[in-house]
Amino acid sequence: MERVDVLVIGAGLLGCFTARNLTRYEMDILVLEKENDVSRGISKANTGIIYTGYDNKPGSLKSKLCIQSNEAFDALARQLAVPFSRPGSLMIGYGPRADQVIRRKYTDGIRAGIKGLRLLNGCEAKELEPRLADGISSALFSRSTGTVNPWELCIAAYENARDNGAGFQFGSEVHSIKRDHGAFLVETDSGLYSARAVVNAAGLSSDRVREFIQKPLLRLYPTAADYMVLDTSESGKIRHIIFHEGENGKGLTLVPTVDGNILVGPTNHEPKYGVISDTGFRVSTDGLMELRSLCRMVAPSILTEKQIRAFGSLRPNVYRVHEEEGRIIREDTRIRDFSLLEEDGFFSLIGIKTPGLTFSNELGRLAADKAAAFTGRTKLRKSYSPYRVGIARTRDLSAGERAALIRKDPCRGEVVCGCMDVTLSEILQAIEQGAHDFEGIRRRTGAGMGRCQGSRCRKKIWDCLYERSFREKH
Ligand SMILES: Cc1cc2nc3c(=O)[nH]c(=O)nc-3n(C[C@H](O)[C@H](O)[C@H](O)COP(=O)(O)OP(=O)(O)OC[C@H]3O[C@@H](n4cnc5c(N)ncnc54)[C@H](O)[C@@H]3O)c2cc1C
Structure with a gap:
């Protein structure tokens, strides 16, 4: 049986960044991942936006982490040799409801201290993005919104953690966890492990993994998202990340990616039958049709026929639950904030949705610091290096x-x-x-x-x- 100080479950963005931050301390770290590589869950199937934080409740931990992470992202991308761009973003609306939402986000952003925000009228927005459809009633410009390739970031965090001494065991699904004399005994496909603390970063399974040692408290009820990626022949048709605030709620997002494609999406619907895409999640034809029609409405000159790839994802929406006569009952309110549950050496990151990519390093550091403090292994490792050498393209x-x-x-x-x-x-x-x-x-x-x-x-x-x-x- 292998014994370590901290065991991390899941090698997505959060698991890899937790491991990276744990390697700052002198301790033994092991990451267990059920797939055969890193970034095989939500971390490779998202919008790849580095948010500024105006969407979050001012003063909340989520808001603080997001603002801090956005400011620190250039340095992080340099350390990890990951392409990162800041095209800025434009949230556009075409009517009174959208105008209200845009104004509220601007006010929240200013209250939270976010720099580089400007409210624009339709003409000003069209000057920035002439190919958007006419009739924009208002827009929110945000200078610091950025974009990164999410799986490249995850791979970079993994390589940096591994080079600093963290162990990674792939093909190793966790099947049960027990407490034993102040340690956790973790049973997996690849054998039995013992750890003084555990960080549960199992993404869409994080609720069930927590239930290996605790009563059900939170459960994930995912909704699905569809995306399409357009050929580089469309690049240059937009310069900023575009968030379209539809009159009935969320509209369309367009991202000029670091690879020169345009990413279109995501939809938001109940998971339904569809083709399994290269992310391993389903992508629904209805979802793609919806994206096409929204794109025709918002940016008619962008040709969605130039789609080269489509993929799906799942949002880990968190609800509070309780048990009644052996059945799990879902309560009505959805938890908007993320949850970092601390339960006597067992730390669970549950329901980390947007902007989880943006603050993956900072949230990973928070989890790592808590786990290190719990084990008492807080001596800093002298040989730690935050730098990774990537593959030169x-x-x-x-x-x-x-x-x-x-x-x-x-x-x-x-x-x-x-x-x-x-x-x-x-x-x-x-x-x-x-x-x-x-x-x-x-x-x-x-x-x-x-x-x-x-x-x-x-x-x-x-x-x-x-x-x-x-x-x-x-
Ligand atoms: C549709 C969508 C769009 C998003 N867009 C953005 C965005 O633009 N910007 C932003 O900041 N954030 C965004 N996010 C949020 C961000 O993608 C997530 O917060 C982040 O990827 C979560 O990473 P994770 O490590 O928790 O999960 P995952 O990447 O899913 O990793 C969990 C890992 O745990 C492994 N695992 C599960 N169970 C076990 C087990 N029993 N044993 C061993 N391993 C196990 C899985 O195989 C997986 O590799 C988006 C999220 C979604 C869903």
Whole structure:
């Protein structure tokens, strides 16, 4: 049985950032993940926005963490070598109800001390985004809203945590947890572990994982989201992140991503039958139709026919529950804030929805500090480094830099994915860094994410993976 100080369950953004922050302390850390890689849950299926915080209740922990995280994001992205851009955002409305919402968000934002907010009229908004539909009645401009590729951030946090000494065990689903003489005994697919403290960052299963040792208190009742990704030929049609405040509530979000695509979505509906997308969640045809029609209404010159990929996600909505005659009864009120439950060395992050990506490092630090304090292992590790060296992307290099790299490493000259300009060298580095399958390589290098969605490079990538596993076995 392996014994550690802190055990983290789940290797999504929150698990990886908790682990990263735990490695600041001298202690043994292990992350258990049921899938075979990091970022296989909600962390790879979201809108990728780094929010400024005007959506949150001023003064709440959520609001404070979001504001602080947004301000610190340039430094975090530099430390972890992750592409990050701040195109700013424009929330637009087309009528009196939307105007009211926009004004309230502006007032909340100013009260919370958020910088760079401006209320605009329709003409001012159109000057910033001429391709939006006419008739905008008001808009809220936010200078500091940013965007990041969520799975790249998660992979970067994982690599940094691992390089600082955190252990990661994949294919290791937690099936039961018991308390035993002041420790937790955790039973998994890969064996039994003992830990002095546990951080439960199991995303959509975090409610059930908590119930291994506690009575039901909170349960997740997910709603579904659909997205579409448009070809880079559409890029440049919008410059800012656009939030459309529909007359009946949430409308459309458009994001000019760090990879040069436009992300359209998300919808919000009860989970229903649909095609399983590359995120492992379902994507519904009705949802995509809804996005198409909203896009025609809000930004008619953006062609949704240029969709190259669609994916789904699930929102972990939290409700309070209680038990009645052995049945779980859901109470009416949905908990809007997130929950970090502390139960005698067992820390649960439950229902971390938007802006969980934005403050994943800060919330991870909070969980890590609490777990470290509980175990008493608060001595700082001298060798801790917050820096990670990423895989240099050939497509970001100048011709001169590229030629110099090819002289050192001939694999830099062999392009495997023509759509995204990914070379053999990047594929091999991704395998070195822990990619076990096509999906892992896609997420680490961008190969297979372009116009043809991997139809031309998939075979070559499989060959590389096969060769690697053959060499390992013999
Ligand atoms: C539709 C949508 C859009 C969003 N957009 C944004 C946005 O634009 N900006 C923003 O700031 N935030 C956004 N968020 C929020 C953000 O994506 C989440 O807060 C964040 O990804 C949550 O990460 P996580 O680590 O809790 O969950 P996950 O990424 O789901 O990770 C949980 C992990 O636990 C593992 N696991 C589960 N059960 C077990 C078990 N028993 N044993 C071992 N492992 C287990 C899973 O396999 C998974 O890998 C969005 C969320 C949603 C749903």
